[in-house]
Amino acid sequence: MSRQMTGAQMVVQALKDQGVDTVFGYPGGAVLPIYDAIFQQNDIRHILVRHEQGATHAAEGYARATGKPGVVLVTSGPGATNAVTGLTDALMDSIPLVVLTGQVPTFMIGNDAFQEADTVGITRPCTKHNWLVKDTDKLSETIHQAFHVATSGRPGPVLIDVPKDVQFATGDYVTPEKSSTGHYAPRTKGDIDLITLTVEALEKAERPVLYSGGGVVNSGLGASQALREVVAATNFPITSTLMGLGCYPASGDNWLGMLGMHGTYEANLAMHDCDFMLCIGARFDDRITGRVDAFSPNSFKVHIDIDPSSINKNIHVDVPIIGDVGSVLDDILEVWTARGRKTNSEAVAAWWKQIETWRAVKSLAYKNSDSVIKPQYALERLEALTKGHDRYVTTEVGQHQMWAAQFMGFEDPHRWMTSGGLGTMGYGLPASLGVQIAHPEALVINVAGEASWLMNMQEMGTAMQYRAPIKQFILNNERLGMVRQWQELLHGERYSSSWSESLPDFVKLAEAFGCKGIRCDNPADLDEAILEMLAYDGPVIFDCLVEKHENCFPMIPSGKAHNEMLLGEASTQDAIDVSGAVLV
Amino acid sequence: MNALAIKKGSSGKSAYNLRNPLGDHQETHTLTVLVDNEAGVLARVIGLFSGRGYNIDSLTVAEVDHLGHRSRITVVTTGTPAVIEQIKAQLERMVPVYAVNDLTVEGQSVERELALVKVTGAGEKRVEAMRTSEVFRARVVDSTLESFVFEITGTPEKIDAFVDLMRPLGLEEIARTGVAAIARGA
Numbered sequence: 117m118s119r120q121m122t123g124a125q126m127v128v129q130a131l132k133d134q135g136v137d138t139v140f141g142y143p144g145g146a147v148l149p150i151y152d153a154i155f156q157q158n159d160i161r162h163i164l165v166r167h168e169q170g171a172t173h174a175a176e177g178y179a180r181a182t183g184k185p186g187v188v189l190v191t192s193g194p195g196a197t198n199a200v201t202g203l204t205d206a207l208m209d210s211i212p213l214v215v216l217t218g219q220v221p222t223f224m225i226g227n228d229a230f231q232e233a234d235t236v237g238i239t240r241p242c243t244k245h246n247w248l249v250k251d252t253d254k255l256s257e258t259i260h261q262a263f264h265v266a267t268s269g270r271p272g273p274v275l276i277d278v279p280k281d282v283q284f285a286t287g288d289y290v291t292p293e294k295s296s297t298g299h300y301a302p303r304t305k306g307d308i309d310l311i312t313l314t315v316e317a318l319e320k321a322e323r324p325v326l327y328s329g330g331g332v333v334n335s336g337l338g339a340s341q342a343l344r345e346v347v348a349a350t351n352f353p354i355t356s357t358l359m360g361l362g363c364y365p366a367s368g369d370n371w372l373g374m375l376g377m378h379g380t381y382e383a384n385l386a387m388h389d390c391d392f393m394l395c396i397g398a399r400f401d402d403r404i405t406g407r408v409d410a411f412s413p414n415s416f417k418v419h420i421d422i423d424p425s426s427i428n429k430n431i432h433v434d435v436p437i438i439g440d441v442g443s444v445l446d447d448i449l450e451v452w453t454a455r456g457r458k459t460n461s462e463a464v465a466a467w468w469k470q471i472e473t474w475r476a477v478k479s480l481a482y483k484n485s486d487s488v489i490k491p492q493y494a495l496e497r498l499e500a501l502t503k504g505h506d507r508y509v510t511t512e513v514g515q516h517q518m519w520a521a522q523f524m525g526f527e528d529p530h531r532w533m534t535s536g537g538l539g540t541m542g543y544g545l546p547a548s549l550g551v552q553i554a555h556p557e558a559l560v561i562n563v564a565g566e567a568s569w570l571m572n573m574q575e576m577g578t579a580m581q582y583r584a585p586i587k588q589f590i591l592n593n594e595r596l597g598m599v600r601q602w603q604e605l606l607h608g609e610r611y612s613s614s615w616s617e618s619l620p621d622f623v624k625l626a627e628a629f630g631c632k633g634i635r636c637d638n639p640a641d642l643d644e645a646i647l648e649m650l651a652y653d654g655p656v657i658f659d660c661l662v663e664k665h666e667n668c669f670p671m672i673p674s675g676k677a678h679n680e681m682l683l684g685e686a687s688t689q690d691a692i693d694v695s696g697a698v699l700v
Numbered sequence: 701m702n703a704l705a706i707k708k709g710s711s712g713k714s715a716y717n718l719r720n721p722l723g724d725h726q727e728t729h730t731l732t733v734l735v736d737n738e739a740g741v742l743a744r745v746i747g748l749f750s751g752r753g754y755n756i757d758s759l760t761v762a763e764v765d766h767l768g769h770r771s772r773i774t775v776v777t778t779g780t781p782a783v784i785e786q787i788k789a790q791l792e793r794m795v796p797v798y799a800v801n802d803l804t805v806e807g808q809s810v811e812r813e814l815a816l817v818k819v820t821g822a823g824e825k826r827v828e829a830m831r832t833s834e835v836f837r838a839r840v841v842d843s844t845l846e847s848f849v850f851e852i853t854g855t856p857e858k859i860d861a862f863v864d865l866m867r868p869l870g871l872e873e874i875a876r877t878g879v880a881a882i883a884r885g886a
């Protein structure tokens with residue numbers, strides 16, 4: 117049975133049928149009919165952000181925290197172009213988003229009409245797929261298909277551009293069950309021969325390492341469960357990318373910490389010296405590999421990824437397994453169990469001894485101070501005082517982001533949201549808002565840098581409007597800290613435009629928004645100030661004044677190998693040569 | 701560990717069937733891509749090539765299945781073996797793509813291109829142009845007292861050779877379709 121309704125009503129009905137409860141958006145001329153339809157119902161909650169970029173990042177936070185796709189509704193022209201950064205961010209980090217944009221009426225497309233932009237053209241390279249719907253009869257099926265594409269295979273953002281006349285016109289509504297999802301059906305089951313080969317290698321491995329990534333989060337809770345079982349049963353050491361933190365608990369015995377440019381000494385050296393590497397839903401990104409020709413030179417590499425284009429892109433692997441990591445890990449466990457669950461435990465024990473010597477280096481150690489708050493100390497205290505809470509952490513981009521990854525521990529997936537692939541300053545505040553909307557009772561903290569935070573600070577207004585008690589923990593070094601660090605190491609300490617000048621008074625700013633502001637600049641007062649933030653029932657802007665010229669270590673400079681890591685200030689002299697300076 | 705015996709080509713989908721991706725020599729491959737004939741699909745494919753810095757030597761597209769709304773894109777591209785493998789993987793994961801075939805590695809194939817070549821001149825040159833066209837089995841599809849338009853079909857190399865010979869004989873203008881290709885046999 118098909119039902120007749122307007123295109124605008126179809127949008128709302130299709131979202132309901134897809135199980136959507138929240139839409140992040142901003143109205144305008146080209147989406148007024150859809151806003152009218154939203155006004156006349158109560159199942160879908162619309163969160164009015166303050167900028168369309170905020171809507172996309174909020175939807176990303178929502179998606180990351182729930183495992184469901186985030187939904188965005190914006191108007192044509194500037195509404196759509198403002199959404200581009202969030203789309204690109206979601207594409208790089210494989211976050212499922214469904215973005216609906218209004219468009220000028222079909223008969224005006226191409227006329228440079230008011231607020232016309234070639235939205236599908238602009239967003240083609242930054243979406244997994246996009247559609248311009250010119251016929252109301254096709255609208256509902258397209259929306260259902262969009263959800264299918266966003267969430268299957270490697271997740272990602274999709275966009276549907278809906279001209280205003282299509283929203284007004286009447287057509288047949290098709291339910292998700294009756295809709296064709298098209299022929300897009302990525303392979304999820306791994307090749308059994310390759311899985312057997314992996315198990316054979318795993319049984320013999322003397323110096324194994326498990327290298328997990330964001331794919332484990334995307335695969336769902338079952339994948340994290342299977343990963344934990346593999347670690348427990350093999351006693352193999354495990355590390356993770358920035359995107360995969362929490363899939364294996366930070367408190368777990370086999371946890372090496374994060375790997376990569378600012379990863380721990382033990383994680384990176386284990387990667388470099390291992391003889392068996394199992395890459396699980398990660399993509400050998402340049403922040404991970406460092407110098408490609410020196411990357412883990414003596415290992416037998418297995419790569420599990422649902423996206424065939426991630427395989428052999430940067431690093432040539434010995435066994436490529438295309439499939440969903442959860443399903444492949446289950447199969448690995450099954451095959452391995454059938455063969456008697458053997459490992460080379462003696463050799464692995466010796467490998468652990470070696471790893472312990474690397475751990476003993478304590479690569480995250482820093483020099484604390486009584487007079488000034490060290491950013492690392494601030495995060496250690498934040499971690500200690502919030503550990504037991506039902507907690508979610510988002511970040512902005514910069515040094516604070518890396519310190520948060522190093523000093524905060526994540527016990528479960530979906531608890532940590534950060535902009536990894538694109539490195540988008542301005543992500544954290546709206547993302548924290550999206551997380552809080554999804555989990556109203558939880559403690560949601562955005563660990564921010566003062567410069568990043570200013571990029572989307574308008575979203576404090578949204579937090580106030582919807583009573584989202586997000587905690588903005590700003591590590592204020594009055595610097596574009598990460599830029600300053602690179603200038604110190606690579607550009608002769610010439611700090612070109614990397615100072616945060618003319619900063620607002622964050623406490624007064626909080627008052628202006630109607631929320632609470634807290635400032636702390638003394639290590640002795642820090643615990644009390646954090647507790648005050650936690651106790652406040654509402655949004656808080658916490659201005660934590662920290663050491664201005666602290667550098668983030670360890671660091672593998674661009675163009676260097678894992679075993680050429682800088683551990684602290686003393687090791688930085690002439691560490692980076694000209695060839696490294698051209699890299700990002 | 702590296703001595704671990706690997707069964708090459710243990711399954712049809714196995715990436716062991718890939719040629720050594722570590723070679724850094726350039727190869728030219730002819731790929732055919734079967735796609736939904738939907739708006740923007742060509743822009744998507746071209747955008748992939750330009751956005752990721754891949755080469756397009758030739759590209760043709762036309763609907764091949766009207767009822768099924770499917771088009772076939774034939775693209776000739778040049779790159780290292782690893783880049784060619786990336787191109788195929790990137791094409792394969794696009795939502796409107798049904799299938800990608802690499803005719804250069806999947807057995808023998810036939811490649812044809814059509815060109816229209818305009819040659820102007822009189823006297824001996826005009827006669828010579830006509831004679832050469834017969835050798836190449838080009839057809840005259842238009843003629844005036846001072847010009848010919850030849851239609852020639854063949855491999856891109858054959859067309860290149862014909863065009864080179866026409867150059868001193870008064871070559872005016874060339875229109876080429878780009879390569880259409882298909883695997884041999886059933």
Ligand SMILES: Cc1ncc(C[n+]2csc(CCOP(=O)(O)OP(=O)(O)O)c2C)c(N)n1
Pocket residue numbers: 512513514515516517539540541542564565566567568569591593595596597598599
């Ligand atoms: C939108 C955007 N613009 C520029 C950059 C480059 N960038 C990376 S980190 C950084 C400085 C961030 O400063 P802040 O937020 O204060 O963090 P800190 O490094 O000081 O902790 C900049 C400018 C970026 N990542 N994103």
Ligand SMILES: [Mg+2]
Pocket residue numbers: 514565566567591592593594595596597
């Ligand atoms: Mg800063």
